[in-house]
Amino acid sequence: xxxxxxxxxxxxxxxxxxxxxxxxxxxxxxxxxxxxxxxxxxxxxxxxxxxxxxxxxxxxxxxxxxxxxxxxxxxxxxxxxxxxxxxxxxxxxxxxxxxxxxxxxxxxxxxxxxxxxxxxxxxxxxxxxxxxxxxxxxxxxxxxxxxxxxxxxxxxxxxxxx
Numbered sequence: 001x002x003x004x005x006x007x008x009x010x011x012x013x014x015x016x017x018x019x020x021x022x023x024x025x026x027x028x029x030x031x032x033x034x035x036x037x038x039x040x041x042x043x044x045x046x047x048x049x050x051x052x053x054x055x056x057x058x059x060x061x062x063x064x065x066x067x068x069x070x071x072x073x074x075x076x077x078x079x080x081x082x083x084x085x086x087x088x089x090x091x092x093x094x095x096x097x098x099x100x101x102x103x104x105x106x107x108x109x110x111x112x113x114x115x116x117x118x119x120x121x122x123x124x125x126x127x128x129x130x131x132x133x134x135x136x137x138x139x140x141x142x143x144x145x146x147x148x149x150x151x152x153x154x155x156x157x158x159x160x161x162x
Contacts, residue, residue, distance in 0.1 A: 002035075002042050009048055016049025018074070026060040033065045040069035053115060056099045063106040070111065075103050078117025083130040087123040091116070092156030 009017060019039075024032055040050045051072040054061055067073055080095045081088030089095070103112065120138035121130040133141070142148040148161035 002039050005039070006042050006046065006048075009043070010046060014048070016043060016051065016071070018051040018053060020053040022055055024055075024058055024060045029060050029062050033062055033069070036066055036069035051113075056103065063103065067107045067111055072113050073107050073111050074113045074115045075099065076115040076117075078115065078119075082121060083132060084128055086128060087121075087130070089153065089156035089158035089160070090119065090121065092158060094156075 005017060008014075017039075019036075021032065036050065036052065043050050049071045050069065051074060052066060052070045053074040053076055054063070054066075056075045056077060063073070077096050077099055078091045080091050082090075100112075100114070118135050120133045120135055122133055122138065122141070123130040139150065142150050142161045146161070150159050150161045152158070153160045
């Protein structure tokens with residue numbers, strides 16, 4: 001697979017790759033580091049970058065080791081609340097600061113590029129079921145359909161409406 005990725009990147013004249021593996025299990029922890037080590041070695045020998053997006057609340061990831069085999073690491077600093085959870089901010093400022101503080105104990109700041117969500121959720125009242133929406137469609141729904149007032153929540157610093 002790594003050879004196929006390398007050939008494709010070279011053929012397409014790309015600068016590198018960004019890998020986004022999600023829902024990594026603890027049993028895959030060592031294998032993931034090994035994969036990135038081999039990928040990093042193969043791509044770097046051709047001057048190509050290796051970057052990785054990762055879920056911020058996944059304890060199965062060995063971030064310290066993965067940082068050695070990535071040029072940049074992109075924490076997905078969003079989905080504090082999402083479908084399946086109670087309604088709330090996508091990425092409250094305190095939650096985000098806590099997440100980044102923990103990551104910075106394992107990954108050098110020079111390797112971090114913060115992933116920011118540009119989406120919204122619309123929860124059914126009294127339910128954890130939420131519709132995933134683009135940010136723009138949430139704004140349109142608020143203005144056209146609900147005539148709701150969008151405001152910045154002073155606690156989370158996320159826009160919201162009811």
